[in-house]
Amino acid sequence: MNRRRVTKRLLPLLAGFALLLSACGREDLSTLNPQGPVAETQFDLMKLSIGIMALVVVVVFAICIYVLIRFRRRPGDTSIPKQVEGNHKLEIIWTVIPLALLLVLGVPTIQHVFGLAKDYSKDKEALQVKVTAHQYWWEFEYKDLGITTAQELIVPTGKKIMFEMTGADVKHSFWIPSIGGKMDTNPGTTNKMYLEFPKEGVFRGKCAELCGPSHAYMDFKAKAVSADSFERWVSAMKAPAKMPEDVEIAKAFEAKCLLCHAIGQENQGSAPNLTGIGDRQTIGGILYNSDVVADPQPGDKPAAQNLHDWIKDPQQYKPDNKMPNAAENGLTEEELTAIAKYLADYKLDYQSSGK
Amino acid sequence: MAAHAHTVKRYKGLMDWLTTVDHKKIGILYLIAGFFFFLIGGLEAILIRIQLARPMQNVVGEETFNQLLTMHGTTMIFLAAMPMLFALMNAVIPLQIGARDVAFPFLNSLGFWTFFFGGVLLNLSWFAGAVPDAGWTAYATLSGPTYNPGHGIDYYVIGLQIAGIGTLLGGINFMATIINMRAPGLSFMRLPMFTWAIFITSALIVFAFPVLTVGLVALMFDRLFQANFFEPGTGGNSVLWEHIFWVFGHPEVYILILPAFGVISDVVSTFSRKRLFGYSSMVFATVLIAFLGFMVWAHHMFTTGLGPVANGLFSIATMLIAVPTGVKIFNWLFTLWGGSIRFTTASMFAIGFIPTFVMGGVTGVMLASAPADFQYHDSYFVVAHFHYVIVGGLIFGIFAGLHYWWPKMFGRMLNEGLGKLTFWTFFIGFHLTFFVQHFLGLLGMPRRVATYLPYQGFDTMNLISTIGAFLMGIGTIVFLINVFTTWAKPRNATGDAWEDGRTLEWSIPSPPPEYNFKQTPLVRGYDAWWKEKMEGKTEMIPAEPVGSIHMPSPSILPLIMSIGLFIAGFGFMYNQLIVAGIGLAITFGCMLLRSVFDDHGFHIEPEDQDKGVHV
Numbered sequence: 001m002n003r004r005r006v007t008k009r010l011l012p013l014l015a016g017f018a019l020l021l022s023a024c025g026r027e028d029l030s031t032l033n034p035q036g037p038v039a040e041t042q043f044d045l046m047k048l049s050i051g052i053m054a055l056v057v058v059v060v061f062a063i064c065i066y067v068l069i070r071f072r073r074r075p076g077d078t079s080i081p082k083q084v085e086g087n088h089k090l091e092i093i094w095t096v097i098p099l100a101l102l103l104v105l106g107v108p109t110i111q112h113v114f115g116l117a118k119d120y121s122k123d124k125e126a127l128q129v130k131v132t133a134h135q136y137w138w139e140f141e142y143k144d145l146g147i148t149t150a151q152e153l154i155v156p157t158g159k160k161i162m163f164e165m166t167g168a169d170v171k172h173s174f175w176i177p178s179i180g181g182k183m184d185t186n187p188g189t190t191n192k193m194y195l196e197f198p199k200e201g202v203f204r205g206k207c208a209e210l211c212g213p214s215h216a217y218m219d220f221k222a223k224a225v226s227a228d229s230f231e232r233w234v235s236a237m238k239a240p241a242k243m244p245e246d247v248e249i250a251k252a253f254e255a256k257c258l259l260c261h262a263i264g265q266e267n268q269g270s271a272p273n274l275t276g277i278g279d280r281q282t283i284g285g286i287l288y289n290s291d292v293v294a295d296p297q298p299g300d301k302p303a304a305q306n307l308h309d310w311i312k313d314p315q316q317y318k319p320d321n322k323m324p325n326a327a328e329n330g331l332t333e334e335e336l337t338a339i340a341k342y343l344a345d346y347k348l349d350y351q352s353s354g355k
Numbered sequence: 356m357a358a359h360a361h362t363v364k365r366y367k368g369l370m371d372w373l374t375t376v377d378h379k380k381i382g383i384l385y386l387i388a389g390f391f392f393f394l395i396g397g398l399e400a401i402l403i404r405i406q407l408a409r410p411m412q413n414v415v416g417e418e419t420f421n422q423l424l425t426m427h428g429t430t431m432i433f434l435a436a437m438p439m440l441f442a443l444m445n446a447v448i449p450l451q452i453g454a455r456d457v458a459f460p461f462l463n464s465l466g467f468w469t470f471f472f473g474g475v476l477l478n479l480s481w482f483a484g485a486v487p488d489a490g491w492t493a494y495a496t497l498s499g500p501t502y503n504p505g506h507g508i509d510y511y512v513i514g515l516q517i518a519g520i521g522t523l524l525g526g527i528n529f530m531a532t533i534i535n536m537r538a539p540g541l542s543f544m545r546l547p548m549f550t551w552a553i554f555i556t557s558a559l560i561v562f563a564f565p566v567l568t569v570g571l572v573a574l575m576f577d578r579l580f581q582a583n584f585f586e587p588g589t590g591g592n593s594v595l596w597e598h599i600f601w602v603f604g605h606p607e608v609y610i611l612i613l614p615a616f617g618v619i620s621d622v623v624s625t626f627s628r629k630r631l632f633g634y635s636s637m638v639f640a641t642v643l644i645a646f647l648g649f650m651v652w653a654h655h656m657f658t659t660g661l662g663p664v665a666n667g668l669f670s671i672a673t674m675l676i677a678v679p680t681g682v683k684i685f686n687w688l689f690t691l692w693g694g695s696i697r698f699t700t701a702s703m704f705a706i707g708f709i710p711t712f713v714m715g716g717v718t719g720v721m722l723a724s725a726p727a728d729f730q731y732h733d734s735y736f737v738v739a740h741f742h743y744v745i746v747g748g749l750i751f752g753i754f755a756g757l758h759y760w761w762p763k764m765f766g767r768m769l770n771e772g773l774g775k776l777t778f779w780t781f782f783i784g785f786h787l788t789f790f791v792q793h794f795l796g797l798l799g800m801p802r803r804v805a806t807y808l809p810y811q812g813f814d815t816m817n818l819i820s821t822i823g824a825f826l827m828g829i830g831t832i833v834f835l836i837n838v839f840t841t842w843a844k845p846r847n848a849t850g851d852a853w854e855d856g857r858t859l860e861w862s863i864p865s866p867p868p869e870y871n872f873k874q875t876p877l878v879r880g881y882d883a884w885w886k887e888k889m890e891g892k893t894e895m896i897p898a899e900p901v902g903s904i905h906m907p908s909p910s911i912l913p914l915i916m917s918i919g920l921f922i923a924g925f926g927f928m929y930n931q932l933i934v935a936g937i938g939l940a941i942t943f944g945c946m947l948l949r950s951v952f953d954d955h956g957f958h959i960e961p962e963d964q965d966k967g968v969h970v
Contacts, residue, residue: 080889
């Protein structure tokens with residue numbers, strides 16, 4: 001039975017190895033690397049439960065290994081072991097101890113179930129954001145500020161952000177792992193959840209509920225900025241929209257893009273609002289803009305190139321999304337390049353420290 | 356004797372298998388069909404893992420990926436795991452309770468054929484080019500007519516309804532069998548643990564499956580007749596589907612795992628030559644798990660937005676299930692304690708089950724804590740958790756049960772060398788595949804994604820996971836090789852094939868004659884066969900004299916009735932109401948025939964009873 005023992009010993013080793021390997025994951029993505037009080041609370045609860053459960057696993061493994069070594073049948077052994085019916089003392093012990101362990105986990109669970117469900121929607125200090133999930137993009141409406149944006153959630157640090165969430169078509173789930181757990185966006189009903197962003201930075205958000213072929217690509221970003229930067233962003237968003245300078249391009253843009261999309265806050269279309277898209281980390285949530293992100297990776301392209309590729313054939317990057325490709329939309333290569341450049345240059349310049 | 360003067364109806368060859376109402380043969384049919392679907396589901400799993408081996412791959416497209424994950428889940432749960440459990444139930448339960456067949460042999464056959472044609476209908480979707488793609492949970496509105504206008508979900512809805520009839524019939528049948536057909540002296544508190552587990556499972560099926568049927572009918576009405584149960588745009592409620600699905604879905608999890616608990620109890624006690632430790636607490640724990648299983652469905656919906664009161668209550672209720680489950684784990688360990696443990700393939704799967712299932716169980720308790728579940732939910736952590744309990748629990752249990760009862764079912768011992776190779780490749784492959792997935796989830800990888808971007812820390816672990824999946828595939832192939840090579844050899848199993856058998860099935864030949872027990876045995880205590888052996892007897896004390904044995908007649912009607920439903924299903928799906936009418940007419944016509952013509956079965960007289968019995 002040596003092989004069995006070796007396997008058993010390997011398991012915790014493997015666990016350690018896997019942990020080491022990942023080193024708790026990316027700061028902007030991992031639940032094991034919390035960047036806000038909500039995720040921290042959840043991480044504390046995870047650590048507590050992992051601790052209790054590790055204890056249970058160790059006890060079971062220890063008994064199991066001992067039994068397998070000590071009581072294996074020797075060749076030719078025909079003896080009949082004592083036929084034990086049970087043991088009340090032992091049975092009570094392994095009923096009561098688990099109950100006690102569950103109490104240790106149950107009390108903080110209940111406490112945080114209510115703590116994390118606090119409603120700040122009437123709180124004047126909290127920022128109210130309405131999240132609408134679409135196949136396969138995210139719409140963020142700042143109701144009190146009269147602003148709508150898409151794909152990149154901009155929030156000030158140090159404020160409670162109260163989200164009101166719904167789904168426009170099918171069920172999605174709003175998840176920023178390093179900031180806090182997820183909440184579903186159900187079509188037809190509204191959910192509420194608050195999050196806090198104590199640190200400035202860009203955090204990765206994901207859709208966690210199967211929503212169609214492009215479910216895997218339904219990423220978004222949450223960008224926490226200082227209160228001052230946030231103020232500047234709000235005024236820049238509310239400023240009159242900037243159209244392309246070239247009249248022909250502006251015409252094409254209006255006729256072929258603004259039927260669904262919107263720039264500025266005058267009208268909201270059925271597709272993502274493009275105001276200040278040049279500031280965003282990604283195009284379509286997944287094409288990282290090498291000239292915007294802080295840590296460009298090999299293969300990332302500049303925003304103008306990403307926009308060009310995306311507009312040319314959006315289905316290639318997000319199958320089943322509603323945007324037609326450039327040819328279907330009647331965009332010439334010239335218009336396409338010019339529009340991509342105009343959008344990439346459409347920056348709001350609200351952060352004191354550059355990007 | 357006038358009433359006994361019915362002609363003996365027997366068929367040979369293929370007709371024998373199509374018309375059989377013998378629980379042992381139906382068990383084998385369930386096994387063949389279930390294992391076939393297991394291979395299909397496994398192939399789908401391998402394709403999923405190949406697609407996810409490296410970031411941003413495009414081995415299968417996103418749409419095909421969603422179809423694969425939906426069909427993998429649906430196939431594995433409804434068409435592979437449950438039928439293989441039904442195979443063991445059919446093969447073993449009547450033997451364990453000293454009965455000559457189940458309570459309703461005709462229904463038993465009908466149950467198999469409806470399951471089979473439901474499963475075939477579901478899988479024909481691959482050939483129709485319209486495959487279900489909304490996950491095995493088929494959440495509205497993604498599964499509704501607005502966002503899923505093709506026929507894919509229709510295959511899911513109608514296939515599962517037809518297969519579900521079979522499951523429900525099986526549940527009713529085994530409940531009735533265990534209540535009514537126990538041998539004299541076999542009181543409830545003397546039942547083998549596997550029989551207890553199946554009894555409770557049958558009760559769960561009877562209460563849970565009608566809920567699924569209602570949900571599927573409502574979804575079918577939404578899709579076929581523009582009803583508005585789950586469509587928010589027209590006044591329906593999409594969250595309602597989640598409630599209906601999980602009110603069925605959570606008990607379903609226990610329908611899957613309780614039989615495995617039963618198998619493990621029997622196997623562990625046989626191969627440690629010891630009475631099951633704490634039998635009455637085991638029974639009580641099983642009943643309690645089943646009861647609590649109906650109280651916890653909303654823990655699948657913590658992030659749906661039910662509010663803190665519901666989340667709190669369901670958190671605590673879910674955690675409570677850990678207590679009876681823990682009782683079982685420790686009872687198994689203390690059955691082994693002080694025993695004389697023999698390592699066969701069956702016992703290795705059973706012993707491998709214990710730590711593996713504990714790992715799946717503890718992550719279950721972690722998931723029960725609602726605030727933390729906001730992070731785990733719909734991530735790979737959940738994928739790891741339920742594969743630990745379903746593969747590491749249920750599939751290990753099925754493998755243990757198959758290796759254990761194989762000689763009883765087929766009269767042949769499986770090769771132990773190949774069996775152990777199956778165990779080690781499957782066991783190591785399993786942990787390799789799913790252990791790392793816990794961490795993938797915690798690092799932020801959502802489940803059901805067709806691919807993932809690089810530079811997120813997911814790459815290495817996904818590759819490890821894929822390698823493990825291949826190892827599990829190899830284990831399954833080794834098992835198949837074992838089955839086929841064993842098949843080519845003559846029958847070699849004795850009645851008490853493992854020598855340490857404790858329950859009634861080991862007191863009769865392997866395989867048993869068609870009437871199982873020549874004389875109904877008298878049961879004088881728990882572990883009836885062991886008790887007689889310990890008193891030096893070589894057979895059970897009979898409770899009746901040798902006499903003519905009444906047998907049910909074979910019938911082709913169950914097969915035809917199921918074909919009728921199969922045809923009707925296609926008719927409804929493609930809106931060909933005439934075809935649907937023909938299909939239903941076939942089914943109801945068969946029911947009419949069955950009602951009008953009495954068939955009292957036939958008798959096997961004492962002088963014919965020893966023909967063809969393998970000793």
